Amino acid sequence: MKSHQIITLTLNPSLDKSTHFSGLVAEQKIRCDKPRYDAGGGGINVSKAIAKLGGNSLCIHTSGGSSGKMLEELVNNEGIESQVIPTQNWTRENFIAFENQTKAQYRFGFPGNELTEAEKETVIETIKEIKTNYLVLSGSLNEGLPTHFYQIIAETAKASGIKVIVDTSGEALQKVLDKGVYLIKPNIGELAKLIRAERLALPEVEKAAKTLIKKGSAEIVVVSLGAEGAILVSKNQTEFVAAPKVIKKSTVGAGDSMVGGMVWALSQNKTLKEVLQWGVSCGTAATMNEGTQLFKKEDAVKLFEGIQ
Template sequence: MNSFDIVTLTVNPALDKSTHFKGLVAEQKIRCEEPRFDAGGGGINVSKAISRLGGSSLAVFTSGGPSGKVLEDLVAKEAIAFEAIPIQTWTRESFVAVDSNTNSQYRFGFTGGEITDEEEKAVLEAVANLKPKFLVASGSLNEGLTPDFYQKVAEIAKKLNSKLIVDTSGEALKKVLETGAYLIKPNVGELAKLIGVERLEMEEVNEAAKQIIAKGGAEIVVVSLGPQGAVLVTKDSYEFVPAPNVAKRSTVGAGDSMVGGMVWALSQNKSLKEVIRWGVACGSAATMNEGTQLFKGADAQRLFDWLKDK
């Protein structure tokens, strides 16, 4: 297999379905339009984002049952190189439905099937056999995986001398900080939990991120501020980028698109100022499309050009 500078890991991918309907009425059959199918899950979405920027990556993910086979076919259609780790349970599905009458979006997600000890070992061995410059671990964990799973990935990344980018939450993210990562991307609420406080005001974000950096939890902390934009913090720098005002149609995959934009920029040796702007541009561009489509490269480029002077 060819070597890749970027490897993404999705232990709990999803076969995403999206559709439209007219009127949500309890206990009545809701007729939907023909569904759209997309390969989803944190790392897979990151690989898709990188591809749309003209980059390449290897997507490593678990796959099981008929839904897993469809997932693999969809990734292949995106012309993304991948390594699928077979599992016994079916790959989960997620469902997004938009009421055309109100433009309200309804998102339904399912937990992933249980991963056995043997399957977990196969995933970790697959990662250990690769030596990427950047390793992206993104998304939720399946049943059967302990909160220290991504910490195990962090330990492998350290041995490989790979720069680990982690986008997850809760105890799984806390455990990663014990080993350390190159970059993490919490939102404000998640950042507050990481430092043990109930909430953070905007003016407290910089200092909170620096607490994590000082303890060796990460070299770079990117804090998503939702519609306000994002900040990038290192031990000696702080960059705030406002989100451009766009017509939002869906927030599905916006966070993954942001990570994809940043990792692509890092792989192109862009400055950190450009890295965070590419992240915000891609995340904002993703909200311009319906359902689970992520973003169009032309939209991301246009928004980045607008953000360059911000």
């Protein structure tokens, strides 16, 4: 298999449909604008973000049914190199609607269909064969997948010397940290759960992150603070970057854009401070656009320059 510096894995991709409408009234027909379709799912969005910055990655994702075929076409249209793992069940769809008068955003996410035992094995065998510096495991798990499935994938990749970056939540994240990975990106609420705390105040974030690092759960912990920015903590370094103030149109894809910016910066041998700056710049730039189109490169570059 050809070697790639960055590979992303999306087990539970989605065909994202977004539209605008005016007036939300129960039991009445809601007239919507012509929909926009985007390829969605954590790893796919990370690959899209990397491509927007001029980088390259291999995007490995599952695909099934007519929705999967449309997803594949959308990924190809982004100019992203991909490897498809065919599935018996159809790829899920998500729906995002924007109300014109209130500017409110409604996001409807559907569960991903189950993978067969043969399809699960194909995923593992695919990871055994890859050659890369960074593997990004991003997004939710399909219905029926055990919560330790990311852990299995991470262990398989680490055995080949690959640095594993994980962006998921809940028990799936907790399980993968039992064996340790290179980088994780929880928000402050998720970080609290990982150390079994009821809640965390901002001054407690660094100590909480270092608790995970000392346990061997991760080498780098990047804590997303939403509109406030983010904190990066490693064994010997802590960095905080405030998010630039922008006019927010949508938060869809902001987290994936942040991960994409960071892994791209890592692949370019940037300092950890620059890695965080690129992550915050790309994540913030994504909020300036509607739908699931992520960010514009010129916005991210301008924000990065302002942060510096």
